[in-house]
Amino acid sequence: MFEKYDPREGKRLQLMDENGKFTPNGGPILNDDELLDAFKKMLYARVADEMAVSYQRQGRLLTYPPLKGQEANQVGAVLALKKTDWIVPTFREHAAWATRGVPLYNLLLYTYGNEEGMNVGKDFRILPVSIPIASQTLHAVGIAYAMRYKKEDSIVLTYVGDGGTSQGDFNEALNFAGVWNVPVIIYIQNNQFAISVPRFKQTAAKTLAERAFGFGVEGVQIDGNDIQAVYQAVKLAADKARSGGGPTLIEGFTYRLGAHTTSDDPTKYRSDEEVKQWELRDPILRLKLYLISKKKITEDDISKMTEQFKKEVDEIFRKVESSKDPTPEDIFKYHYKEMPYELKRQLNEYKTYLEEGK
Amino acid sequence: MFEKYDPREGKRLQLMDENGKFTPNGGPILNDDELLDAFKKMLYARVADEMAVSYQRQGRLLTYPPLKGQEANQVGAVLALKKTDWIVPTFREHAAWATRGVPLYNLLLYTYGNEEGMNVGKDFRILPVSIPIASQTLHAVGIAYAMRYKKEDSIVLTYVGDGGTSQGDFNEALNFAGVWNVPVIIYIQNNQFAISVPRFKQTAAKTLAERAFGFGVEGVQIDGNDIQAVYQAVKLAADKARSGGGPTLIEGFTYRLGAHTTSDDPTKYRSDEEVKQWELRDPILRLKLYLISKKKITEDDISKMTEQFKKEVDEIFRKVESSKDPTPEDIFKYHYKEMPYELKRQLNEYKTYLEEGK
Amino acid sequence: MKALTLLQAVNDALKVEMSNDKNIIVYGEDVGVEGGVFRATEGLQKLYGEERCFDSPLAESGIVGTAIGMAVAGLKPVVEMQFDGFVFPAFNQIVTHVARMRNRSRGTWSLPLVIRFPYGGGIRALEHHSESTEALFAHTPGLKVVIPSTPYDAKGLLISAIRDPDPVIFAEPKRIYRSVRQEVPEEAYTLPIGKANVVRVGDALTIVSYGAQMKEVLEAAAKLAQEHINVEVIDLRTIYPFDRQTIIDSVKKTGRFLVVHEGPTNFGVGAELIAAVNEDAFLYLEAPPTRLGGFNVTFPLPRGEKHYMISTDRIVQKAKEIISY
Amino acid sequence: MKALTLLQAVNDALKVEMSNDKNIIVYGEDVGVEGGVFRATEGLQKLYGEERCFDSPLAESGIVGTAIGMAVAGLKPVVEMQFDGFVFPAFNQIVTHVARMRNRSRGTWSLPLVIRFPYGGGIRALEHHSESTEALFAHTPGLKVVIPSTPYDAKGLLISAIRDPDPVIFAEPKRIYRSVRQEVPEEAYTLPIGKANVVRVGDALTIVSYGAQMKEVLEAAAKLAQEHINVEVIDLRTIYPFDRQTIIDSVKKTGRFLVVHEGPTNFGVGAELIAAVNEDAFLYLEAPPTRLGGFNVTFPLPRGEKHYMISTDRIVQKAKEIISY
Numbered sequence A, B: 001m002f003e004k005y006d007p008r009e010g011k012r013l014q015l016m017d018e019n020g021k022f023t024p025n026g027g028p029i030l031n032d033d034e035l036l037d038a039f040k041k042m043l044y045a046r047v048a049d050e051m052a053v054s055y056q057r058q059g060r061l062l063t064y065p066p067l068k069g070q071e072a073n074q075v076g077a078v079l080a081l082k083k084t085d086w087i088v089p090t091f092r093e094h095a096a097w098a099t100r101g102v103p104l105y106n107l108l109l110y111t112y113g114n115e116e117g118m119n120v121g122k123d124f125r126i127l128p129v130s131i132p133i134a135s136q137t138l139h140a141v142g143i144a145y146a147m148r149y150k151k152e153d154s155i156v157l158t159y160v161g162d163g164g165t166s167q168g169d170f171n172e173a174l175n176f177a178g179v180w181n182v183p184v185i186i187y188i189q190n191n192q193f194a195i196s197v198p199r200f201k202q203t204a205a206k207t208l209a210e211r212a213f214g215f216g217v218e219g220v221q222i223d224g225n226d227i228q229a230v231y232q233a234v235k236l237a238a239d240k241a242r243s244g245g246g247p248t249l250i251e252g253f254t255y256r257l258g259a260h261t262t263s264d265d266p267t268k269y270r271s272d273e274e275v276k277q278w279e280l281r282d283p284i285l286r287l288k289l290y291l292i293s294k295k296k297i298t299e300d301d302i303s304k305m306t307e308q309f310k311k312e313v314d315e316i317f318r319k320v321e322s323s324k325d326p327t328p329e330d331i332f333k334y335h336y337k338e339m340p341y342e343l344k345r346q347l348n349e350y351k352t353y354l355e356e357g358k
Numbered sequence C, D: 001m002k003a004l005t006l007l008q009a010v011n012d013a014l015k016v017e018m019s020n021d022k023n024i025i026v027y028g029e030d031v032g033v034e035g036g037v038f039r040a041t042e043g044l045q046k047l048y049g050e051e052r053c054f055d056s057p058l059a060e061s062g063i064v065g066t067a068i069g070m071a072v073a074g075l076k077p078v079v080e081m082q083f084d085g086f087v088f089p090a091f092n093q094i095v096t097h098v099a100r101m102r103n104r105s106r107g108t109w110s111l112p113l114v115i116r117f118p119y120g121g122g123i124r125a126l127e128h129h130s131e132s133t134e135a136l137f138a139h140t141p142g143l144k145v146v147i148p149s150t151p152y153d154a155k156g157l158l159i160s161a162i163r164d165p166d167p168v169i170f171a172e173p174k175r176i177y178r179s180v181r182q183e184v185p186e187e188a189y190t191l192p193i194g195k196a197n198v199v200r201v202g203d204a205l206t207i208v209s210y211g212a213q214m215k216e217v218l219e220a221a222a223k224l225a226q227e228h229i230n231v232e233v234i235d236l237r238t239i240y241p242f243d244r245q246t247i248i249d250s251v252k253k254t255g256r257f258l259v260v261h262e263g264p265t266n267f268g269v270g271a272e273l274i275a276a277v278n279e280d281a282f283l284y285l286e287a288p289p290t291r292l293g294g295f296n297v298t299f300p301l302p303r304g305e306k307h308y309m310i311s312t313d314r315i316v317q318k319a320k321e322i323i324s325y
């Protein structure tokens, strides 16, 4: 299906270039209103992301993994899905969560250090943040098996990083997806680094997308900063999956403009020069240039919008700050449907201690 | 280096066909005396293997994994190595052990159920039998790193099965070998089954060899029942590795003519028809036809040789049967250079019990 | 009622439950066409089709990782690890996800799945085929660990495990897979997880054990009885959450405690039960609560196996030691 | 002598040993260019080159699996798992090979390697970044498990671990990585693995702990001293093989025993030590040997962390309970 973009021939799918111009073989996939909507979603994610970082700097938030620069990989992909399709994220997909419609409150509460933030209900069909690298890709394959078994026409999208492709689990997931031929899309956000480790130290292969073929799976590399390329690739892969065509591996070629997490210092392992180069390829910038050229939006609209988003995020974060901390019960009671005696005993002993302390 | 045999184009390296005739693009790699020697080694392995199976049937030996039909993958490969090259086997490489010169006594003692059998000394540069599937491939990559670090010109050959390619560890080994560009050969004995599971259920890929390319590693599929193809592939891969060319993945396309182990019943998952087909491709048969045509050997020589080998093996096995069982000390004292108090305590308590029992 | 072996009882439990619940999916290495290397899943593929019972690729992390996804999506995977020693490639999935999904999502997601495997030594097997790993799982918050010791218990406990809303590690004592037959009801029935079974009533000493080791423990109890020493024997059945109450009640009665298990002694199950006894029955103790466990060594190959396994006589001797303390 | 933090002491130990022994290779995720997420390996790549200190691909099984090969071939790999919670992908390599190569080969091959990682909670971290996994390794035959509690101990014990002929799991209490400085000799020195350290002499009660938890234990001991209650405090230092003798001698003197550790209580380290005390000091016990361990729950995210961590006051209260038993 992606024959025209065989990564083994050094091809990469791109529809709109860094200047907001369509590439020769490109062209509009989303109409201008849809693009405007996508732009707003990316901008909202960007604002929320930058504010989270500043909250952390102010000591109001704990370790936070910024996604700045990777928005298109998430907004574009989730827009290409149906609401009934599953999302299996790792830990840097806040834009995907938002695009799916999960209240920002939940993610901020989670980042604030409260598990309650992950209690978003089942209807969003998104799994909790998964931190053990690449482990979640197998969960996605299992859900895909279940969707086919239950004859639902839902598919599964899972995210993993460039570093994650080195894990056994990632490769087992590709392999199981291939043999089972289940409806899953494994989306690699190749943001060029695994913390401080550059992409070329992860594998000797030229691209990550070509990993797929050795498992009998189709793989394609796309410009992850071009939201239309992301949308199209995911749409095509999703249609294929829905019609029984099986899994697809997508490598979104992108860049983490921020730090790995707020406790990371990128200057230790990369040059400002490199970062500047990538700022020119910002997924939001190019869409902005396009929309302005199409008179769908003005610089002024954008700054107004930005202010508005900041207000919203700030209100949400204040709610988070005034949220209640977990009680002793909270840290015990969700391990089993019914709390076993050993846990009740530990909880009661602790509560007695707290009582006496009073 | 193996461009002419790109598995992705459905190519497979074969030099001598099932009838002992050289293939068009084939030809002699080993001279007739070398082939005769190789033949004898394969025959010895075959005899030992069949006798081990019969000992098990007689209740004189425990679970044993026959290698019948896979001899060329092991004899040919080890012959192509230097004595200083490392071998990292899994559990079905008795012919590789024998070709390296390890006394059959050791392997039979081990199969007899005594760890002492694996105490073969370091000079053979072969690691103990490794049972956790594919885990040993990573050890091989580590040894290869050490060889380069120490500027030794030794390389490493490791074996894994078709089923083993599904394990995370196998893929991590390929990846580490590729990024580190270390002198290692990962040799897949694709004997078409992982116990009862046929090759096509392991992965959707057409060949196992093509797995390599997605890791930036070269891969080649060969006729694993053609000892000259095995010899040449390993020789070329070893030369490449020695000269800093890095790793190679070799898929030996072969067949397990016997049971998975003596406790397995193959009729549950494959037809006699299929087995018969593969008996015609027996690696020993074709070499025999060639050597007879070259008048290097006669049927009569072979039956004499066979009888002789049987005698030798039987003498060795009788030695094994008269070997001493491990003492309580033996099962304790090899866990640490110095036995910790907790172990001494357990050992002493047990010995006291045995004393009192007397 | 049919007289079944423990192995047949496991197979029977799977058959009965799969017919009751279309969401149960059984897979693993060689479980489909072959029906498992021990035949625990024999006939399931024929009965319920390839979609519900099949051979997976050879990758334990993949097996458990995909099972997590299936469970999240409403299926009930019952996966097999071919042997106790081959559960380790899946350890990361078990510890970081299977045990945690419910808490991580504060109850949004639960994982009703079962990971079953043949367990323990004594069958003169190859390396990694005789392991006792229960303490590792019991120490991991979020898991349940069940080990049956009879065909009847095996069926009832496995059905309970499958119906349990939380993940269960189900270890099947392979040494007694085929050694005894017992009448087992044809229909489905459950036995409570977390409840121990007082198999023999006595007053001289409380002996707790589980799994295949119960065989020697009961033999020892019988031998002692011939000398008019009546010991109480408790089959733990569930390692976590273990049945503290039943053990404590018994120790308060006997004043003496012995736990016997095949797995390594140090940091093992016996240590936990001794700690529990100290916590709740200290003043009743007339002798040191004692453990008779496996040595902290790699399980030996067949020629050394006899030294590792805990014999009836060793239990008798240890029991007398405690009683005559 | 320089005053170093525990983190600097670890870094110093690696520097000193690497200069003494060309066969030492240090690698893991982000350990090279960046010098580790905590900077434990900072400067090593500059000093000893990319071949001896480098960034590996992101795969723990790959890291430990290749380290096994290096050790077999005569190198001394000292690999880092980035956090305690990320050792699990390597669990299969550790349990089935690292712990077994010597016994499997009856002494032909040994694995002088070190697996080190930041360990434990209390730093308000993300999930999987606050785990206490020592009991899992201590239960596994063939491993040594070391946990330092001071900068001085960290350097001496890490050097011993590197020189040890057998594999050592070296868990570094990250909560106190930077909290205290201590005079540490510039040159290389070793501290015996398997030997506990009596940090405070007393007669009222024996308290055993290790790692970061030693901080609260010593604070508790000081508080109790103000009330003229003198407790003996033992820093275990090595979890396996643990120093039974030192503990028993102390309990025989005090008649009372408390073990405090952050890791989950059930099937944890405390259970083992209580069993050991029962085995060797039963008749000396004037109160139930007691454990104060972490809850058997997933380590909470920062907002709930305070409930999990064991405070000085809880130790004081528990100590008094035992003493006034």
Ligand SMILES: Cc1ncc(C[n+]2csc(CCOP(=O)(O)OP(=O)(O)O)c2C)c(N)n1
Pocket: A092, A131, A132, A133, A160, A161, A162, A163, A164, A165, A191, A193, A194, A195, A256, A260, D029, D058, D060, D082, D083, D086, D089
């Ligand atoms: C199994 C495991 N090992 C190590 C870590 C620590 N860690 C967290 S993020 C990270 C780098 C991940 O890189 P990549 O997969 O490229 O994703 P990115 O952070 O770039 O989004 C590492 C090593 C982890 N979370 N899980």
Ligand SMILES: Cc1ncc(C[n+]2csc(CCOP(=O)(O)OP(=O)(O)O)c2C)c(N)n1
Pocket: B092, B131, B132, B133, B160, B161, B162, B163, B164, B165, B191, B193, B194, B195, B256, B260, C029, C058, C060, C082, C083, C086, C089
């Ligand atoms: C990690 C692990 N899982 C399961 C097993 C059980 N087992 C032993 S051999 C085998 C099949 C291996 O198939 P393959 O890799 O093709 O090698 P072959 O037996 O065909 O030589 C299995 C599943 C094991 N030894 N290790």
Ligand SMILES: [Mg+2]
Pocket: A161, A162, A163, A189, A190, A191, A192, A193, A194, A195
């Ligand atoms: Mg990345």
Ligand SMILES: [Mg+2]
Pocket: B161, B162, B163, B189, B190, B191, B192, B193, B194, B195
């Ligand atoms: Mg095979």
